[in-house]
Amino acid sequence: MPSPFPGMDPFVEGQDWEDFHTGFIAELSAALVPRVRPRYVVRKERRVYVEHTFPDDDHLVRADVAVMSGPREFSESAVPASAGAAGSPVVVHLPMPEERREAFLTVRDRQTMEVVTVIELLSPANKRPAGDGRREYLSKRESILGSRTHLVELDLLRGGERLPTVEPLPRGDYYAFVCRRRRFQAEVYAWTLRDRLPAIPLPLASDDPDVSIDLEEVFTSTYDRAGYDYSLDYRRPIRPALSEHDASWLAEIMAARSGGD
Secondary structure (H helix, E strand, O other): OOOOOOOOHHHHHOOHHHHHHHHHHHHHHHHHHHOOOOEEEEEEEEEEEEEEEEEOOOOOOOOOOOOOOOOOHHHHOOOOOHHHOOOOOOOOOOOOOEEEEEEEEEEEEOOOOOOOEEEOOOOOHOOOOHHHHHHHHHHHHHHHHOOOOOOEEEOOOOOOOOOOOOOOOOOOOOOEEEEEEOOOOEEEEEOOEEEEEEEEEEEEOOOOEEEEEHHHHHHHHHHHHHHHHHHOOOOOOOOOOOOOHHHHHHHHHHHHHHHHH
């Protein structure tokens, strides 16, 4: 059964982003190979780093990381040190180091294996303000933008802090950035929850034309292969919460979906 939404399914973000991230990268790779062969090869790669998080970060959607759950005592026991009597210890929590693994794609010249284009699907860690994952990602982004490599960034998350730009971004819930080599500028594609995911260009070597990536087709393949139509809980609240206007629209879609079951 297809997603009940015309484009991105907002329930994925708060429930199963880690699986979606991995699946979307795999489907995008499969879609690209026949479009760029035989001159280019598409490779799935992985970035690994350590991020420090806090026990009460429930508002963050964890992705690309395994988290061990345990007793939730942080909110009750985390009191200022001054609250204890002189000489009495007060228990506080320290940031937890967590290993994060983020998948991305590279398009490489088959003869030289030089990276021509990098394709990134942003994770919640990349959008966490002042987080290790955001610093790690923005450092890599700046390095690519100053190189001979093209960069395509996909932001399919409504939550978190957007990528930094000089001018304000156009209004939207989701974004794609196409950054061509050695240009600190981006072609920005913006769309809303109510829109179909767009087709965007993938730049290659200067003597080859762009190829088109239909993000809606990639999303649909990812959704179908993962069986999200039955594994997602469409009764749960959406995270992050929708505006009142979009919440009314979503209620209509959910009512129609229930009527068809």
